[in-house]
Amino acid sequence: MSLVFLVGVDGSDCGSRALEYAAERTSLKGAKLLVAHVIEWSQFRFSTVEENAERHKRREEELQRAHEEIVDPIVQSMRERGIDAEGIVRHGHVARTLHTLAQEFNATNVVLGRIGGSGIKAHLFGTVASTLVQIADVPVTVVP
Amino acid sequence: MKNIMRGAFALSWLATVNPAWAQNGIDEQINSAIKPAADAVAGFIFSSFPVGGVDIPFVLVWLIVAASIFTFYFKFINFRAFKHGFHLVRGDYNDPNAAGEVTHFQALATALSGTVGLGNIAGVAVAVSLGGPGATFWMILAGLLGMSSKFTECTLGVKYRNEYPDGTVSGGPMYYLAKGLAERGPGFAKLGKVLAVLFAIFCIGGSFGGGNMFQANQSFSQLVNVTGGEASWMADKGWLFGLVVAACVGLVIIGGIKGIARVTSRIVPFMAVVYVTAGMVIILANITAVPAAFGAIISGAFSPEGVAGGVIGVLFQGFKRAAFSNEAGIGSAAIAHSAVQTNRPVTEGIVALYEPFVDTVVVCTITALVIIITGTWDPGVDPAAGVQLTSDAFESAIGWFPWVLTIAVVLFAFSTMISWSYYGLKCWTFLFGESRAADFTYKILFLFFVIVGSSMQLGSVIDFSDAMIFAMAFPNVLGLYFLLPVVKRELNEYWADYKAGRLQRTR
Numbered sequence: 001m002s003l004v005f006l007v008g009v010d011g012s013d014c015g016s017r018a019l020e021y022a023a024e025r026t027s028l029k030g031a032k033l034l035v036a037h038v039i040e041w042s043q044f045r046f047s048t049v050e051e052n053a054e055r056h057k058r059r060e061e062e063l064q065r066a067h068e069e070i071v072d073p074i075v076q077s078m079r080e081r082g083i084d085a086e087g088i089v090r091h092g093h094v095a096r097t098l099h100t101l102a103q104e105f106n107a108t109n110v111v112l113g114r115i116g117g118s119g120i121k122a123h124l125f126g127t128v129a130s131t132l133v134q135i136a137d138v139p140v141t142v143v144p
Numbered sequence: 145m146k147n148i149m150r151g152a153f154a155l156s157w158l159a160t161v162n163p164a165w166a167q168n169g170i171d172e173q174i175n176s177a178i179k180p181a182a183d184a185v186a187g188f189i190f191s192s193f194p195v196g197g198v199d200i201p202f203v204l205v206w207l208i209v210a211a212s213i214f215t216f217y218f219k220f221i222n223f224r225a226f227k228h229g230f231h232l233v234r235g236d237y238n239d240p241n242a243a244g245e246v247t248h249f250q251a252l253a254t255a256l257s258g259t260v261g262l263g264n265i266a267g268v269a270v271a272v273s274l275g276g277p278g279a280t281f282w283m284i285l286a287g288l289l290g291m292s293s294k295f296t297e298c299t300l301g302v303k304y305r306n307e308y309p310d311g312t313v314s315g316g317p318m319y320y321l322a323k324g325l326a327e328r329g330p331g332f333a334k335l336g337k338v339l340a341v342l343f344a345i346f347c348i349g350g351s352f353g354g355g356n357m358f359q360a361n362q363s364f365s366q367l368v369n370v371t372g373g374e375a376s377w378m379a380d381k382g383w384l385f386g387l388v389v390a391a392c393v394g395l396v397i398i399g400g401i402k403g404i405a406r407v408t409s410r411i412v413p414f415m416a417v418v419y420v421t422a423g424m425v426i427i428l429a430n431i432t433a434v435p436a437a438f439g440a441i442i443s444g445a446f447s448p449e450g451v452a453g454g455v456i457g458v459l460f461q462g463f464k465r466a467a468f469s470n471e472a473g474i475g476s477a478a479i480a481h482s483a484v485q486t487n488r489p490v491t492e493g494i495v496a497l498y499e500p501f502v503d504t505v506v507v508c509t510i511t512a513l514v515i516i517i518t519g520t521w522d523p524g525v526d527p528a529a530g531v532q533l534t535s536d537a538f539e540s541a542i543g544w545f546p547w548v549l550t551i552a553v554v555l556f557a558f559s560t561m562i563s564w565s566y567y568g569l570k571c572w573t574f575l576f577g578e579s580r581a582a583d584f585t586y587k588i589l590f591l592f593f594v595i596v597g598s599s600m601q602l603g604s605v606i607d608f609s610d611a612m613i614f615a616m617a618f619p620n621v622l623g624l625y626f627l628l629p630v631v632k633r634e635l636n637e638y639w640a641d642y643k644a645g646r647l648q649r650t651r
Contacts, residue, residue: 043235043247048409049254049566051402052246052483057311059244091244100240 003031006107008098008128010037011070014113018143019074022111026083031108033085035074036101037066041091063089095131102138111141179600186607189615198456203614204463207473210621211289214296217628218635222291222497228642229494236651237491245485248495255480255496257412258563259503261556262362262531263469265419265549268511269533275461277437278444280512282462287504290472291497296624299493299631300324301478302486315482316567317343317475317616318574321623324630332626339619343475344571346615348586350476351571353612354468355564356590357597359557360389364598366531366553370546386595392558393594397565398587405562412559415552416507422548423510426541430517437516467614469508470500474613475620479567490634514538565590 007022009015019035026033039062047055071087078085090097102110114129129142192199215222231237232248271279297317304323305315318340325336364385371377395401427434448458471477477499484492511534520537531553538545565587572586641647 039244041244043238043243044249046253046257046409046413047246047250048402048405049258049480049483049563051406051409052250052254052480053314053566054312055244055246055483056307056313056485060311062244097243 003029003109004034004105004107005031006034006036006098006102006105006110008036008038008094008110008112009070009074010113012113014143016113018111018113018141021141021143023078023081023083025109025111027081031084033078033083034088034101034105034107035071035078035085036088036090036098037070038094038097039063039066039089039091040094042093059091062091094128095135098128098132099135102136107138109139109141110136111143114142114144183607186611189611190607195456198454198460200456200460201464201614203617204460204467206621207293207467207614207617208286208289208463210473210617210624211286211293214292214624214628215289218292218295218632221295221494221635222288225295225494225497226501229497232491232495233498234651236649237647238650239485240650242485246483248484248486248491251481251484251492252495252498253413254409254563255477255499256502257409257416257559258480258567259469259471259477259499259560260412260416260507261560262359262553263465264503264507264511265534265553265556266362266530267465267469268508269515269537270530271461271465272512272515273533275458276444276448277440277512277516278442278446278448278458279462279465280441280509280516281445282459283466283508283512284462284505286463286466287470287472287500287508290466290470290500290504293472293621293624294470294477294496294499295493296628296631297473297475297478297620298481298496299490299634300624300627301482302484302489302492303630303634305482313483314570316479316570317620317623318347318571320478320627321619324627325623327630328626335626336623339623341575342619343616343623344574346612346619347476347571348568348575349612350474350609350616351564351568352590352593353609355476355567355613356561356593357600358609359560360386360594360597361600362531363389363550363554363557366535366546366550369532369535370550382599383595386598389558389561389598390591390594393561393565394587394591396562397569397590398584408555408559408562412555415555418548419552420507420510422538422542422545423514426514426538427510427517429541433517434513437513440516441512464610466500466504466508467617468610470503471613472500473621473624474616476564476567476613476616479570480563488634488638490631490638493631493635514541561594 003026005022005026007019009019022033025031051058066089067087071089075085075087088101090101092100098110098112101107110132112129112132129140133140133142189203190201192201194200233252235247235249238247268280268283271283275282297320300320301315301317304320305313306319307313321340321343322336325339326333361382364382367385368379392404396405445458445462446455448454467473477496481492481496484495486492515534515537518537518540520533520540535546535549538549568590569583569586573582576582
C-alpha cells in the first residue's frame, strides 16, 4: 500500500514548517504528497441578499485565489524537488474537511501546523489541530 | 379614478403653497404634501366590497383564496413537507462538492431577515388593537396557508432564475412570470411580459413603501417613544432621523460599504432570538394567564365583542397583518430565495415553508400573546400607536426592554430596507436595463423615501405601504395560477425520489 501524506497549508510560517516536515518524510519514503488548503466556511453563516446573489462568483474567486497564491506555488516547488505532489482547495470547517479529505484520498498520515494566521484565526487554528487529533482515523502529526 | 387623482394632486399642490403650512415644522410640510397622493393610491389598491357590513378589500380575498387553492392543489404541502424541510435546512442533503455555495439555511435566513421585522412587532399590535385578541387566530391561519404560497413562488423563483456569465444569479417573479409563461405559448408570452412589468413597477413601489417608509417611520416612532414621547426633543425631528438613516443606508447601497450590511445581517438574527426569548420569558412568567389568553383568542375569533364588523372585521385584521408580515403571495421572497445552490428547485420551495411559519405562526403569535397577557391591549387604544403598543406590553413586564426593543426595531428596519432596496433595484434594472445611471437614480429615490417615511404620520404611511406591497400580489398570483402545473411536475418527481430513497443523504 502506497503512503499518502496529507498536509494542511494556510500560507502561514507554521503551515510552511508543517509542509517542510511533510515534504522531507514524503521524499524519504517515496510517498505521495497532498497539499490541501481549506477556506473556512459554514453552511450556517448569515449573509445579505446581495452576498447570496454573488456567492457563486465569489466562491470561484476564492478557489482561484487560494490556488494561485497558496497551493499551486507549493505544488510547483514540490514537483521541482521530485516529489509527487497534488493540490486541493475546499470550503468548509477546517478540521472536518481535512478529515474528509484524508478519507477520500486514503491518506496514511495528516500533517498540519499547530497554529496558523494570527489573532482569532490563530485561536481557531489551535483548535483545528486538536479537533483533527480527536476525529482522525489515521495518525496526525502536529508541527509547532 | 381620474378625479380622485386630480383632486389628490390639487390638494398636494395646495398643501405646498399655502403659507399657513409654512409655519409648521418640516415634518408637517412633508406629511401634508405627500399624504393626499398616498391616500389616493391606497384607496385604489384597497378597492373593497361589502361583506356582512364590513368593507373587505379585494386584494386580501385574492391572497387568501390563492393560499387556500395552493394548499389543496399541493395536497397540504405545508404540513406534509414540514419535516423534510427541516432536514433540508439542517443540510442533510447538501452536496459536499458544493461547499462554499449558498445553502438552504443561508437562503432561508436571508429571506427571513427581510421579512421578520416591524410587521411582527408593530403590525401585530395594530391587528390586536383593531381586531381584538381574535385577530391572532386568523393571523395564524393565514400564516399556515401562506406557507403554500411561499412554496409555490420560491420553487419558481429558483427554477426560472437567471444565471449570468460572471457567476451572479438573479431570480424572482419578474423572471418566472416572463420566462415561465412564455413556455406555455406565444399568447401567454405576451401576458407574462405584461405581468412581469406590472410586478416590477409595484415592487419598486413596495420597496419605497413597506420596505422603506414604513420601516423608517416605525423605528423613528419607537425612538421618540423611549426618549420621552411627545416631550422628547426628537419628537418633531423625523426628517433628521430620516437623514441619518438615509446616510447609513446610502453608505451601504451607494458607498458599497458592505461591512455595515454584513454586520447587520449577523446581528439581526441575534436580535430576533433576543426578542423571541424575552417574549417567551414574559409568557412563561404569566403561564397561568396563557389558557385565558388562548380562550380570548378563540372566542374573539368567532364571537368578537366591540369590534367593528364582527367576525368578518376580526378576520380582516388578522389576515391583513399576516399578509403584510410574511409577504406570502407578494413575490418578494422569491427574489431572496433564488440564489440557493440546488439542482432541484422544489427543495427551496419546501425550505421556504418555514418562512411564514417562523414569521407569522411563531414570532407574531408571541407578540400577540405578550400584548394580550400583559393586558396592554384595550379596544380604545389608538390604532396608530403601532410599535408603541408592543413596546408598552414588554415594558410592563421587563422595565428596560423598550431600549432593547428600540435597538431591535432600528436594526430590523435597517436590514429590511437593505433587502428591499435590493428587490427594488432588481425590478428597476429589469425595467430600465443595467446601467450605472439607472442604478444610481433608483438608489437616490430610495434614500429620498427614507426621509419622507420618517417625517410622515403613521396612518398615511401604513396605508400607502400596504397598498404598494399588496399591489404586487395581483400580477404575481395571477401568474402563479398559470405556472401551477410546472410546480406540480417538479414536486411530484422530487417527492417520488424522496419517498423511494433516491435522494442522497450526506449526513
